[in-house]
């Protein structure tokens with residue numbers, strides 16, 4: 001049975017740099033024999049976490065919007081690709097607001113002592129982060145990488161690559177960097193491999 005992958009492109013620019021890299025990674029994943037779907041976060045409507053605390057006791061978010069079904073798809077897949085640019089020295093707000101909604105999974109694990117896949121015989125889940133930043137500041141990806149590491153841990157995903165491309169700003173500028181696109185393709189292909 002081939003592995004399944006969800007790629008989530010989080011930039012509001014659907015034709016932007018991180019989305020272009022995500023598309024290449026998905027192509028690589030499919031070339032590697034896997035089944036992949038590419039989703040654009042901007043197509044989904046979700047509210048930011050209200051910090052109501054309900055999930056601390058129930059393990060479930062009270063908000064009923066597109067975040068729930070989106071998390072269901074991410075939880076069901078074997079591999080995950082998160083593509084999100086740097087805005088204001090961190091991961092873009094669209095991605096961060098969605099990530100905050102995973103507080104319910106944090107509550108399940110750390111407050112209620114329940115694993116995500118208890119009893120289920122799931123293969124190890126793996127994932128990749130893809131990011132672009134307009135500048136080449138030395139620490140420009142640090143904040144985003146920390147958030148992604150946390151998010152993947154909560155979702156029980158082993159991060160296998162952080163593909164961070166600085167100095168990419170204008171929409172589509174990444175097409176001037178074929179090596180980056182090729183790297184995304186190759187990493188996507190590797191992600192589809194079993195071992």
Ligand SMILES: Cc1cc2nc3c(=O)[nH]c(=O)nc-3n(C[C@H](O)[C@H](O)[C@H](O)COP(=O)(O)O)c2cc1C
Pocket residue numbers: 011012013015016017018019084085086087088089090132133134135136137140168169170171172
């Ligand atoms: C609101 C906003 C804030 C940004 N902040 C930063 C920043 O702090 N540092 C940086 O290097 N680039 C910053 N950028 C540039 C983006 O990271 C860059 O344009 C990137 O290529 C966007 O990726 P996308 O095409 O996938 O949206 C910012 C862009 C926007 C729109």
